[in-house]
Amino acid sequence: MKAVHFGAGNIGRGFIGLLLHQSGYKTCFVDVNEEIVDMLNDKQQYTVKLADASGEELLVENVHAINSIKNPELVVEEIANADIVTAAVGANILPLIAGLIAKGLKKRLTQANKELTIIACENMIGGSSFLKEKVYAELTDEEKGLFDTYFSFPNAAVDRIVPNQTNADKLAVTVEPFFEWVVDESEIKGTTPQVQGVTFVPDLEPFIERKLFTVNTGHAVVAYFGYLAGIRNMHEALENTEIRETIERVLQETGRYLTAAYSFDEQAHAAYVQKIIGRFANPYISDDTTRVGRSPMRKLQNTDRLVRPAIQYVEMFGDIPEYLTKGIAAALHYDFKEDAEANEIQEMIKQKGIQFTIEKTTNINPGTELFDMILQQYENLSIER
Numbered sequence: 001m002k003a004v005h006f007g008a009g010n011i012g013r014g015f016i017g018l019l020l021h022q023s024g025y026k027t028c029f030v031d032v033n034e035e036i037v038d039m040l041n042d043k044q045q046y047t048v049k050l051a052d053a054s055g056e057e058l059l060v061e062n063v064h065a066i067n068s069i070k071n072p073e074l075v076v077e078e079i080a081n082a083d084i085v086t087a088a089v090g091a092n093i094l095p096l097i098a099g100l101i102a103k104g105l106k107k108r109l110t111q112a113n114k115e116l117t118i119i120a121c122e123n124m125i126g127g128s129s130f131l132k133e134k135v136y137a138e139l140t141d142e143e144k145g146l147f148d149t150y151f152s153f154p155n156a157a158v159d160r161i162v163p164n165q166t167n168a169d170k171l172a173v174t175v176e177p178f179f180e181w182v183v184d185e186s187e188i189k190g191t192t193p194q195v196q197g198v199t200f201v202p203d204l205e206p207f208i209e210r211k212l213f214t215v216n217t218g219h220a221v222v223a224y225f226g227y228l229a230g231i232r233n234m235h236e237a238l239e240n241t242e243i244r245e246t247i248e249r250v251l252q253e254t255g256r257y258l259t260a261a262y263s264f265d266e267q268a269h270a271a272y273v274q275k276i277i278g279r280f281a282n283p284y285i286s287d288d289t290t291r292v293g294r295s296p297m298r299k300l301q302n303t304d305r306l307v308r309p310a311i312q313y314v315e316m317f318g319d320i321p322e323y324l325t326k327g328i329a330a331a332l333h334y335d336f337k338e339d340a341e342a343n344e345i346q347e348m349i350k351q352k353g354i355q356f357t358i359e360k361t362t363n364i365n366p367g368t369e370l371f372d373m374i375l376q377q378y379e380n381l382s383i384e385r
């Protein structure tokens with residue numbers, strides 16, 4: 001079986017590539033990083049190391065790679081002949097890979113084996129649907145009809161902490177042992193692809209919201225408050241009593257929403273939360289607050305981990321989540337100079353003011369209680385800093 005995976009980065013190699021290999025796929029990585037592409041073609045294998053006491057090393061073989069800038073026609077050929085296509089490039093990059101995927105799928109329509117599943121494995125709600133929208137923008141109405149018949153873009157939730165890598169071997173990836181990859185089976189046409197370790201579910205919404213609003217909300221809040229306290233390491237941030245209390249409170253708020261929305265058992269959800277906080281504190285992983293907090297503009301969108309649960313909370317309970325709004329305010333204060341989105345936000349605040357920036361980044365209407373609370377929390381943090 002052949003897999004094509006866009007993005008040979010941390011999640012691509014350390015999570016998706018590993019599971020594809022363990023399921024018997026020969027994987028073609030597509031990337032724009034020439035060094036990684038060349039190394040993958042040279043070695044045709046790499047190691048995934050588990051960040052736990054065992055330090056177990058897993059070998060991923062039967063891999064090669066294509067530089068999509070230099071050899072787009074080879075990518076088209078690979079997609080035309082693939083058994084599955086996956087991507088973990090980052091939400092903002094999905095539009096950039098859509099054109100090649102469209103070309104590969106058009107080519108595939110000229111062949112016998114047409115059906116194909118394409119899965120975006122990003123930290124976002126509706127990642128595959130978003131990719132599909134971008135792919136369909138490249139099609140005629142007739143092609144759209146054919147694509148509807150043969151190609152599926154099921155949404156997915158992916159969970160595995162893979163920090164920035166410091167291994168001497170640049171292809172090796174250290175990953176936490178835990179992983180969860182959940183895929184919406186209801187959207188799949190034809191045979192469901194066989195990938196070991198994937199959970200197929202009839203309705204993804206509870207899974208993606210539970211994951212995004214717990215793992216990613218909690219992680220982001222620790223990262224932003226850690227950064228504002230001058231802490232660069234996630235462990236150290238978690239050891240700070242005030243930050244620890246803030247994250248517990250934030251996750252109580254998202255937990256209140258999630259258990260009410262999806263009837264999760266409250267005790268089971270509390271255990272899920274504690275397990276996740278334990279994962280953040282994994283002593284075998286060294287993670288940066290600036291990696292976890294990266295791209296604050298994306299993270300402040302009203303579909304993402306901070307603002308989305310705050311909106312849902314207000315809609316469900318009619319009151320304002322104090323700690324989520326504090327987390328949003330912390331993201332607005334995040335001014336790491338090496339992060340282009342952080343710079344953009346800080347520049348916007350400087351040029352246009354905080355009220356304009358809140359509206360622009362979060363899309364929350366000024367004059368609403370939620371907006372006012374975020375503003376208030378932002379001002380409170382300004383005084384503290």
Ligand SMILES: NC(=O)C1=CN([C@@H]2O[C@H](COP(=O)(O)OP(=O)(O)OC[C@H]3O[C@@H](n4cnc5c(N)ncnc54)[C@H](O)[C@@H]3O)[C@@H](O)[C@H]2O)C=CC1
Pocket residue numbers: 006007008009010011012030031032033036068088089090091093096097121122123158159160161162163
């Ligand atoms: N690192 C983590 O722990 C987790 C990350 N994710 C998600 O997975 C996605 C990838 O994250 P990471 O692997 O951490 O990032 P990464 O930066 O390590 O990997 C992204 C890869 O995509 C490649 N890329 C960029 N533009 C491309 C293009 N036009 N075509 C093909 N490849 C391109 C980059 O060169 C890089 O190798 C993100 O959406 C992230 O939110 C999800 C769960 C966990």
Ligand SMILES: O=P(O)(O)OC[C@H]1O[C@](O)(CO)[C@@H](O)[C@@H]1O
Pocket residue numbers: 123158159160161162215216217219220291292293294295
């Ligand atoms: O990859 P993003 O969306 O920038 O956010 C980083 C987040 O993703 C993870 O890498 C894993 O889900 C977490 O470490 C963190 O919550």
